[in-house]
Amino acid sequence: MKILVTGGGGFIGSQLVETLIAAGHTPIILDNFSNGRVENLPEGVTCYRRDLLSDKVEKIFKKEEPDVVMHLAAQVSVAKSLENPAEDAAVNVLGTVKLLGYCTKYGVKKFIFSSSSAVYGTTDEVLTEETIASPISFYGTSKLVSESYIKLFGTSYGLPYTILRYANVYGPRQRPDGEGGVISIFIEQLINGETPVIYGDGTQTRDFVYVEDVARANLLAIEHADNEIINIGTNSQTSINLLHSLVSSQLDTIRTPIYLGTRDGDIKHSHLANMKALDILKWEPKYDLITGLEKTVDYFRDDPKR
Structure with missing residues (x-):
């Protein structure tokens, strides 16, 4: 399949691109490289340097005709979301809505979204997908609002989706500045x-999940968990x-x-429960924290x- 990966030059996105290639897919990268690095990209992969909100993004859909969109590009800093909530909403909400519109217009078969455990807010409970979402940051709010748009596009236009709510992702290529954990x-x-x-x-x-496990969850979502919200964490x-x-x-x-x-x-x-991921996505983490x-x-x- 041809798969458009937004944020494909980032720490998670670039390792997802490698995972897709290894599985026989053809990734197309959309990234403005505000956080990502060009040197993260495998040689020969098609890449478009564009802002998510640019009208030129539609030309990529028209030219490439992707089968699947994996949407990782985002403003990811909680602190920055508090400093500038308008910019956070513009990138994370409006950027997502524009992508969804292009997906319906150009016949994309599935939309896979990188969300966050930040949507849950403050609680001492083990977080399941049924836990009431009550974010305490604009970043978490922007992710939750984006989820609502994705579900509405699914019901209104028949666009299948999988929403993956990540725990705290870590691993190689993560920058200690910008998107750093x-x-x-x-x-x-x-x-x-x-x-x-x-x-x-x-x-x-925090529930720390290794980046290769997160990339594999996205890969599995191509074939599994249609129209589902799934926690991606280690249940610890x-x-x-x-x-x-x-x-x-x-x-x-x-x-x-x-x-x-x-x-x-x-x-x-x-602390994210991951039983639904095991049951529906057929995913479980392979890496413990020490490894x-x-x-x-x-x-x-x-x-x-x-």
Whole structure:
């Protein structure tokens, strides 16, 4: 199949592109490279450098006629969404709506959307897909609103979809700036001899899922889970304090972190149930946190661009 991957130059998107190629598909990349890197791309892959909101995006649909759209491009920073909610909504909501319109116009067979556990907001519960969504950041809100548009396009125009709600994704190519998550930030700080910073008391927890597992979930969604919302997580949670200890152990270094105040928009706990993914998507994570951290640390040690 020919598959349009928005954000295909990013840390998740580029590894998804490699997964698609290995499975025999033909990926087409749409990315403005505000977060992605050209050097992440496999040689010979068709790539369009465009903003998601550009009217030129329609020409890509007309020329390439993709069978499937995998939509990963987004404004991904919770902090930036709080600083500029209008820009966050423009990219994440309007960008998604425009893509959906092109999908219906040009006969796309399925729309696969990268959403986020940020839609759930603050709760101590294990999060299932039936948990009431109540985001506490504009970023989480923009993802939830996008989900609503996707479902309405599905019912109104017959466009099949799968919505994947990611836990905290980590792994090689994740930048410690921009789209960076706490794991890449800790690794970068410790490699550079800097003192890690933890916001809050460090008892907050996250469900960390390795990027190759996330790429495989997108691949499986081509054939499975039509018109479903699916959590993509490990059904576990790790405190930020423990995470710091694990990363420090991998790097064989000890640095006591600095603790700063809790940031606006940060949730306290995140633990995603993944039974629905196993049942409907036929997916389960292959990497535990220790194995994923080993591969991630090795990448950062060897990356000449770091």
